[in-house]
Amino acid sequence: MRKIKEIFRFIIAFAIIIAVLIIIQLFKKGNNIIESQFNSKKFIMKLPKFDSMDVRGKLVKSENFKGKNLYVQFVDPLDFDDIDLIKKIYVNWKDENLEIVVITKDFERFKARSGIGTEDIIVLANDYEKLKSKFNSPQCCGTYYLFNKSGRVIAAGKNVIGYENGVKVFLKQLIRNEYFSMSNFIRANENIKNIEWFDQIAEIIEKEDKRYFIFSLFTSFCESCLSGAIINNLKKIYSKNKNFIYVMCILNADFHTKEDIESLRSQSGINFPIVIADSLLNQKWVSLIHEFREADLTDIVFIVDKTGKILKVYHRNCNCYKSFFDFVNSLI
Amino acid sequence: MKGAGLLRTILIGILIINSSSLIMCQKQKTYDEEYQKKMRMKWLKEVPLPPNSIELKFKYSFPSKDLEKKGIYLFGANFISNDFSGNIFVTDTRAHQIFKFAPSGRFLAKIGKKGQGPGEFSRPSLIMHTEDYIIVYDRGNYRIQFFDRNGNYVKSFKLYKTYFDMVINKNGLIFAAPILRTKKSFLIDVLTQDGKLLYSFGKPKDFKYGWIQLNFIKLATNVKGEIFAAFIHFPIIRKYSPEGKFLAEFRVRHKAVDLAEKMNQTRISKQMRTGFIAIIDGIKSLGNKIYISHSAPRWKIFEFDSYGKQKRLYWHLPSWDVHYTDFLIQKKGNKKVFYFLQSTPENKICVFIPKIIKKPKGGKP
Numbered sequence: 112m113r114k115i116k117e118i119f120r121f122i123i124a125f126a127i128i129i130a131v132l133i134i135i136q137l138f139k140k141g142n143n144i145i146e147s148q149f150n151s152k153k154f155i156m157k158l159p160k161f162d163s164m165d166v167r168g169k170l171v172k173s174e175n176f177k178g179k180n181l182y183v184q185f186v187d188p189l190d191f192d193d194i195d196l197i198k199k200i201y202v203n204w205k206d207e208n209l210e211i212v213v214i215t216k217d218f219e220r221f222k223a224r225s226g227i228g229t230e231d232i233i234v235l236a237n238d239y240e241k242l243k244s245k246f247n248s249p250q251c252c253g254t255y256y257l258f259n260k261s262g263r264v265i266a267a268g269k270n271v272i273g274y275e276n277g278v279k280v281f282l283k284q285l286i287r288n289e290y291f292s293m294s295n296f297i298r299a300n301e302n303i304k305n306i307e308w309f310d311q312i313a314e315i316i317e318k319e320d321k322r323y324f325i326f327s328l329f330t331s332f333c334e335s336c337l338s339g340a341i342i343n344n345l346k347k348i349y350s351k352n353k354n355f356i357y358v359m360c361i362l363n364a365d366f367h368t369k370e371d372i373e374s375l376r377s378q379s380g381i382n383f384p385i386v387i388a389d390s391l392l393n394q395k396w397v398s399l400i401h402e403f404r405e406a407d408l409t410d411i412v413f414i415v416d417k418t419g420k421i422l423k424v425y426h427r428n429c430n431c432y433k434s435f436f437d438f439v440n441s442l443i
Numbered sequence: 444m445k446g447a448g449l450l451r452t453i454l455i456g457i458l459i460i461n462s463s464s465l466i467m468c469q470k471q472k473t474y475d476e477e478y479q480k481k482m483r484m485k486w487l488k489e490v491p492l493p494p495n496s497i498e499l500k501f502k503y504s505f506p507s508k509d510l511e512k513k514g515i516y517l518f519g520a521n522f523i524s525n526d527f528s529g530n531i532f533v534t535d536t537r538a539h540q541i542f543k544f545a546p547s548g549r550f551l552a553k554i555g556k557k558g559q560g561p562g563e564f565s566r567p568s569l570i571m572h573t574e575d576y577i578i579v580y581d582r583g584n585y586r587i588q589f590f591d592r593n594g595n596y597v598k599s600f601k602l603y604k605t606y607f608d609m610v611i612n613k614n615g616l617i618f619a620a621p622i623l624r625t626k627k628s629f630l631i632d633v634l635t636q637d638g639k640l641l642y643s644f645g646k647p648k649d650f651k652y653g654w655i656q657l658n659f660i661k662l663a664t665n666v667k668g669e670i671f672a673a674f675i676h677f678p679i680i681r682k683y684s685p686e687g688k689f690l691a692e693f694r695v696r697h698k699a700v701d702l703a704e705k706m707n708q709t710r711i712s713k714q715m716r717t718g719f720i721a722i723i724d725g726i727k728s729l730g731n732k733i734y735i736s737h738s739a740p741r742w743k744i745f746e747f748d749s750y751g752k753q754k755r756l757y758w759h760l761p762s763w764d765v766h767y768t769d770f771l772i773q774k775k776g777n778k779k780v781f782y783f784l785q786s787t788p789e790n791k792i793c794v795f796i797p798k799i800i801k802k803p804k805g806g807k808p
Contacts, residue, residue: 189518191538191557271537333585334624335605366559371601374638378603 158262159245181258188220193253199274291403304419308395321357330363330409358383364393486740490699499759499795505548517790526572536566554594562596571611600638612668644687653716663728673726676719693751
């Protein structure tokens with residue numbers, strides 16, 4: 112009995128030692144994983160602790176940013192995307208309630224290429240690699256991080272995504288409390304005839320003798336995008352039900368010309384109408400894109416009945432792709 | 444007793460899990476500089492060069508460092524081509540611009556800037572040349588843009604698909620290899636210069652998993668207008684007529700290529716979906732010859748005639764950290780000049796010529 116107990120104790124001790132070794136290994140491994148940070152769970156969730164001397168010789172500590180909204184960007188001064196992003200952040204947000212920190216390995220090049228001085232922003236140029244590791248930033252490219260007043264990450268991404276489709280919307284939410292809502296453009300249960308920027312669509316409903324009308328609005332129109340999947344679904348619906356469902360694609364006039372329609376029709380094999388948005392629709396559409404971002408204002412699909420009532424709307428942020436097409440199929 | 448048995452089972456379970464995890468952790472290799480150098484040396488010994496292979500000699504590189512102050516430098520260079528005058532064009536996907544150089548390396552011009560408007564680019568990926576136009580695949584904006592020989596914007600058309608590679612043949616038709624979306628898709632689309640899809644051809648290889656990646660192809664066309672499609676992950680080149688008729692299939696034959704293919708076959712048999720090794724890095728044509736590049740362990744260029752017969756092997760052994768993303772061959776008189784587009788450790792174009800093997804007096808070479 113005593114022998115068995117001893118064996119048990121030995122096993123427990125052995126298991127504990129191995130567990131400790133594994134934990135040490137995992138910690139080591141965790142520090143090494145940098146590349147896949149933006150696709151993995153190793154993504155930082157709050158402002159890491161750091162201290163570094165800025166280019167003016169002042170010690171900058173992470174604690175200094177407590178209670179402040181903070182934007183941190185890693186900048187390679189030779190990278191056009193990195194410079195483009197920081198310039199837009201600087202021009203649009205330097206006078207707002209936001210601390211801007213640039214981490215670069217070459218301050219002189221940064222100054223020359225960006226034209227940004229050190230009066231309104233903090234530039235750290237001494238510990239690039241160390242800070243990159245602290246922020247778990249991938250080696251492949253420059254990244255940005257946006258922290259709220261309690262130091263939590265609000266947004267982070269690769270600089271290559273750019274200002275308009277990247278950080279702009281998150282800054283608007285954090286600093287100005289401005290949120291995008293699709294209901295500013297289209298919402299279910301309203302009548303399309305009462306929405307002035309949808310006159311182009313109202314005319315079609317009047318003219319065409321069909322029971323239901325599906326309209327899809329695209330800024331990007333490509334097979335590999337979400338638009339490709341939507342178009343495939345629309346093709347199937349149209350081919351089966353062309354007698355009582357009208358289908359049409361409307362392309363944003365800022366991204367497409369009339370000449371594009373024939374080539375896109377030929378390449379995509381679409382046999383229902385594709386048109387360019389009229390000036391009224393395009394004006395509203397583009398103003399919302401400028402205010403928010405293109406990614407939120409593409410791949411919008413809605414179904415309207417003959418009276419003009421909007422029965423259901425699908426867009427990227429509603430997470431209702433399946434339910435939209437289930438609804439359309441249920442009507443069929 | 445039941446409790447003791449349960450405890451024992453739990454402890455043994457923990458022990459097994461811990462031990463296996465520990466072994467797995469230990470097995471994690473660190474791919475640092477020393478490791479990479481060691482592996483490369485091992486591979487170089489394993490894969491000797493065939494007799495009569497021709498070493499390439501470095502001549503010069505460009506653009507020069509002095510140009511950086513004027514904002515002329517490459518950062519994300521990924522494709523190199525030449526026009527009929529021999530001028531060199533490089534696409535830079537990070538600068539969103541096209542750079543034009545004289546064959547000597549002298550900087551001539553920059554075309555475009557980042558944006559969505561006419562003449563602007565988002566990740567320009569490929570350049571094709573006709574006598575009238577410089578044709579750019581503006582990948583991020585899903586379009587093809589046409590510029591005159593002076594770099595002025597002329598016209599464009601939109602693309603519905605994402606393309607992996609494109610070439611233009613002597614009749615001005617654009618042959619484009621799409622990233623496949625379904626197993627029923629074709630390997631090559633043929634587009635007019637107005638963006639009209641004329642026809643598609645080429646049966647993809649069929650795999651249960653990873654079939655999209657495994658059907659990535661690069662294209663070249665010869666003076667006859669024949670189309671050569673090189674599979675990236677296999678040492679296989681298919682030859683088609685301009686009308687899309689399958690003419691022949693041939694292989695790159697070399698031990699390094701065979702080893703890489705074996706690794707990919709193992710991955711395929713394990714039903715992996717990604718992580719296949721690139722076997723063919725690029726395919727280019729010069730006259731009636733086709734050139735295929737393979738990067739490991741040496742940078743090699745295989746020369747084929749249009750019947751698929753492997754003729755020559757040119758090689759160069761760069762430093763371990765050097766990587767070339769693309770290449771170009773020009774003929775100057777009887778001599779060939781090789782332009783390699785280097786992406787790491789810095790972006791530049793390196794120019795090489797074949798080393799002349801001096802014949803000893805009165806003896807064999």
